[in-house]
Amino acid sequence: MTRIIENHLLLPDDPPSPSELRRLLSAGSGNSDLHHGYLGPDEDLQKLIETDARFLEERGLTHEQVAEAVEQLFASENPEEFRGTPIISLEYIHSPPCPWRDFIAVSPFDFRKKVTEIVVINRTKVDEFFKLLDERKGLGVNDYAELVKRDLVAVFSDLHPHLIRAHQFFEGHATPYRVDPTKVAHFLGI
Numbered sequence: 001m002t003r004i005i006e007n008h009l010l011l012p013d014d015p016p017s018p019s020e021l022r023r024l025l026s027a028g029s030g031n032s033d034l035h036h037g038y039l040g041p042d043e044d045l046q047k048l049i050e051t052d053a054r055f056l057e058e059r060g061l062t063h064e065q066v067a068e069a070v071e072q073l074f075a076s077e078n079p080e081e082f083r084g085t086p087i088i089s090l091e092y093i094h095s096p097p098c099p100w101r102d103f104i105a106v107s108p109f110d111f112r113k114k115v116t117e118i119v120v121i122n123r124t125k126v127d128e129f130f131k132l133l134d135e136r137k138g139l140g141v142n143d144y145a146e147l148v149k150r151d152l153v154a155v156f157s158d159l160h161p162h163l164i165r166a167h168q169f170f171e172g173h174a175t176p177y178r179v180d181p182t183k184v185a186h187f188l189g190i
C-alpha cells in the first residue's frame with residue numbers, strides 16, 4: 001500500500017517503527033541531511049524534544065513562531081538578505097523527505113533547481129564571515145560544521161518548518177543543520 005502525501009511523494013502507508021525511525025534519523029541512512037544525519041548516536045529523541053521545548057519556552061517562543069520565521073526566510077524575495085542579515089541561498093534539485101515519512105518539501109519528480117538551503121550569517125560576525133569566505137575562495141557544505149561551531153552562521157533547510165511544527169524537532173547537536181532554540185531568534189530576527 002502506498003499513498004500520496006503532501007507534495008506528491010509516494011510512501012509506504014505505515015509510519016516508521018521506533019527502530020526504523022532511529023535508522024532514518026541516523027547518519028548514513030541515505031535519508032539524512034547529507035552525511036550528518038538528524039540525530040547523534042548517543043542522543044535520545046524524546047529527551048531532546050523535551051529539552052528543546054523548554055529552551056524555547058524560556059525564550060518566550062513557540063514552535064509555530066520558529067516554523068513561520070523559517071518559512072518567511074525561504075519566501076524572502078531577496079536571495080542575499082533577510083531582515084537586514086546577509087544570507088546565502090543555495091539551490092538544489094531535491095530536498096530530503098521527512099524521516100517520519102509524512103512530508104517532502106519538493107516533489108521527487110521536480111528536477112528544476114530551487115532554493116532548499118539557506119545559510120544565515122550571524123549579524124554580529126558578518127566581517128569575520130566574509131573575511132573567511134575570501135580567504136577560502138568560497139565555502140562548501142563541508143565547512144558548515146566548523147562555521148556553526150564558530151557561531152558564524154546558522155543553516156536552514158526547507159524541511160525545517162515541517163520538522164519543527166509537526167514533530168517539535170530541531171535536529172540533534174551533531175549536525176550543523178540543527179536549529180538551535182537558544183540562537184534561532186538571533187539568526188532569524190524574531
Ligand SMILES: [Zn+2]
Binds near residue numbers: 098101102162166
Ligand atoms: Zn514529518
